[in-house]
Amino acid sequence: AQSVTQLGSHVSVSEGALVLLRCNYSSSVPPYLFWYVQYPNQGLQLLLKYTTGATLVKGINGFEAEFKKSETSFHLTKPSAHMSDAAEYFCAVSERGAQKLVFGQGTRLTINP
Amino acid sequence: EAGVTQFPSHSVIEKGQTVTLRCDPISGHDNLYWYRRVMGKEIKFLLHFVKESKQDESGMPNNRFLAERTGGTYSTLKVQPAELEDSGVYFCASSRGLPGEQFFGPGTRLTVL
Numbered sequence: 719a720q721s722v723t724q725l726g727s728h729v730s731v732s733e734g735a736l737v738l739l740r741c742n743y744s745s746s747v748p749p750y751l752f753w754y755v756q757y758p759n760q761g762l763q764l765l766l767k768y769t770t771g772a773t774l775v776k777g778i779n780g781f782e783a784e785f786k787k788s789e790t791s792f793h794l795t796k797p798s799a800h801m802s803d804a805a806e807y808f809c810a811v812s813e814r815g816a817q818k819l820v821f822g823q824g825t826r827l828t829i830n831p
Numbered sequence: 832e833a834g835v836t837q838f839p840s841h842s843v844i845e846k847g848q849t850v851t852l853r854c855d856p857i858s859g860h861d862n863l864y865w866y867r868r869v870m871g872k873e874i875k876f877l878l879h880f881v882k883e884s885k886q887d888e889s890g891m892p893n894n895r896f897l898a899e900r901t902g903g904t905y906s907t908l909k910v911q912p913a914e915l916e917d918s919g920v921y922f923c924a925s926s927r928g929l930p931g932e933q934f935f936g937p938g939t940r941l942t943v944l
């Protein structure tokens with residue numbers, strides 16, 4: 719069965735600092751990989767996804783993530799944090815050919831001025 | 832384009848009562864999903880509709896939960912009778928079927944007292 723582990727339920731960084739949110743997955747075959755973000759009082763929004771091809775994927779709002787098969791990881795990064803990045807971030811996987819998403823526990827990102 | 836809407840946004844009921852949650856997907860999206868997040872835990876898949884048919888209901892916790900999607904448009908999720916452990920946020924999502932591109936609603940927060 720697939721599973722997703724997000725290291726750190728809360729991450730706090732200073733404005734302008736690097737954002738690094740960690741995600742590791744467990745799957746018998748390389749799955750599709752996703753990062754979603756949830757801003758307060760809103761639904762989850764797709765940030766970026768990896769399905770095939772280039773392992774470094776770029777998403778909205780300056781975020782990017784790199785699929786590393788050998789490490790079974792899909793960490794999310796942003797070079798310079800902005801106050802508007804404060805939100806909860808979810809890493810998710812799905813089996814190729816399947817629709818349902820399997821989520822990690824979520825990481826709440828706080829940006830300090 | 833209107834997003835996924837869910838009603839109500841909050842519901843507080845007593846144990847043993849019945850509650851019905853509603854989801855209106857994005858127009859033209861044949862795929863509709865229900866997920867649930869119990870406090871402190873990860874978001875978990877409940878079921879997936881393709882039009883009015885249940886494609887995958889492997890995540891439904893027990894027979895107290897009944898999901899319907901009459902006519903392939905909006906969907907309802909009924910909990911009868913509600914138990915304390917049913918408390919959480921229920922998310923609905925819809926898509927055209929592309930991997931991971933599920934558009935989420937803001938969720939319904941259910942509290943069972």
